[in-house]
Amino acid sequence: MIILASSSPRRAQILQQxxxxxxxxxxxxxxxxxxxxxxxxxxxxxxxxxLEVSARxxxxxxxxxxxxxxxxxxxxxxPKNGEEAFEMLKMLKNKTHKVISGVAFCKNNEVLxxxxxxxxxxxxxxxxxxxxxxxxxxxxxxxxxxxGVQEKGARFVKSINGCFYNxxxxxxxxxxxxxxxxxxxxxxx
Amino acid sequence: MIILASSSPRRAQILQQxxxxxxxxxxxxxxxxxxxxxxxxxxxxxxxxxLEVSARxxxxxxxxxxxxxxxxxxxxxxPKNGEEAFEMLKMLKNKTHKVISGVAFCKNNEVLxxxxxxxxxxxxxxxxxxxxxxxxxxxxxxxxxxxGVQEKGARFVKSINGCFYNxxxxxxxxxxxxxxxxxxxxxxx
Numbered sequence: 267m268i269i270l271a272s273s274s275p276r277r278a279q280i281l282q283q284x285x286x287x288x289x290x291x292x293x294x295x296x297x298x299x300x301x302x303x304x305x306x307x308x309x310x311x312x313x314x315x316x317l318e319v320s321a322r323x324x325x326x327x328x329x330x331x332x333x334x335x336x337x338x339x340x341x342x343x344x345p346k347n348g349e350e351a352f353e354m355l356k357m358l359k360n361k362t363h364k365v366i367s368g369v370a371f372c373k374n375n376e377v378l379x380x381x382x383x384x385x386x387x388x389x390x391x392x393x394x395x396x397x398x399x400x401x402x403x404x405x406x407x408x409x410x411x412x413x414g415v416q417e418k419g420a421r422f423v424k425s426i427n428g429c430f431y432n433x434x435x436x437x438x439x440x441x442x443x444x445x446x447x448x449x450x451x452x453x454x455x
Numbered sequence: 456m457i458i459l460a461s462s463s464p465r466r467a468q469i470l471q472q473x474x475x476x477x478x479x480x481x482x483x484x485x486x487x488x489x490x491x492x493x494x495x496x497x498x499x500x501x502x503x504x505x506l507e508v509s510a511r512x513x514x515x516x517x518x519x520x521x522x523x524x525x526x527x528x529x530x531x532x533x534p535k536n537g538e539e540a541f542e543m544l545k546m547l548k549n550k551t552h553k554v555i556s557g558v559a560f561c562k563n564n565e566v567l568x569x570x571x572x573x574x575x576x577x578x579x580x581x582x583x584x585x586x587x588x589x590x591x592x593x594x595x596x597x598x599x600x601x602x603g604v605q606e607k608g609a610r611f612v613k614s615i616n617g618c619f620y621n622x623x624x625x626x627x628x629x630x631x632x633x634x635x636x637x638x639x640x641x642x643x644x
Contacts, residue, residue: 430619
């Protein structure tokens, strides 16, 4: 049994889909971060989340993760309202943006594994009316970049290059690499 | 309302996810095909399926689709048993294979749109024991290539290049292109 140090229902859904047994603990750490390259932020935040939960449950294996959406080197957060969502989806149109997720795996306040994965997402060309139709579904509300690739937001995506599940919030191959640490750890013990 | 000329539950799931209204009619056409390049087979079969259903329902818009998995220029069908599934998954390991889906859109026995999309799928390196664990879930049974990218089979995938939903059975951008024919058709009428 591992702990998923994340409040994201989509990360839980991916771990469940893969067949892993886990329980959820919500991390309570400061997410303000400065002075490191933009690509390194998700891995750093994944470590913070996993370490915060590990401090409370030192005997358990803890998986932390964080995902950021970047376009033209600018991070896109969750839109506050429909107007912000419209601006984001209009900006992403007919362009390639990046989704980067960091993954960290901890036990006893120690980081056993950390890394990050990047997926390039190429959006279709689409009309303003298509954005407005999408916004009316309210699906954008809790999504960084204002779209859900696993829901109706799939309609905006022409093509991706990398791990699909990374765009949803948890890169699969990297998570399997992280969890394989459990085997190595047990062999050492 | 359109007709989906396909017996695949995954194609229906994708159309539903995108928010399209449709009903299903199972196509009954000969799928034997010879003398055309391997990449053209899915588009040709998509046309056959859509035309067969269009002949029965000429007043409706009919969407047909067909998907093939290729590795080293060899088409991989649905495995007949666990041994065949094991051989396929062992062959795909640590390699790139292609998934090609054809899409065709018909009305009144006429093809209004047809095209195909290709997604490259890069598999992880994994142990035989991981294949055997997967086979024990029986998930491979109704899947060309012996894996389901939207289920536990996601664990084999390192990265993809192209449309994710194409690997599931229906390329999204191409389907939206096909369905946009309805608007052009109505404008002409």
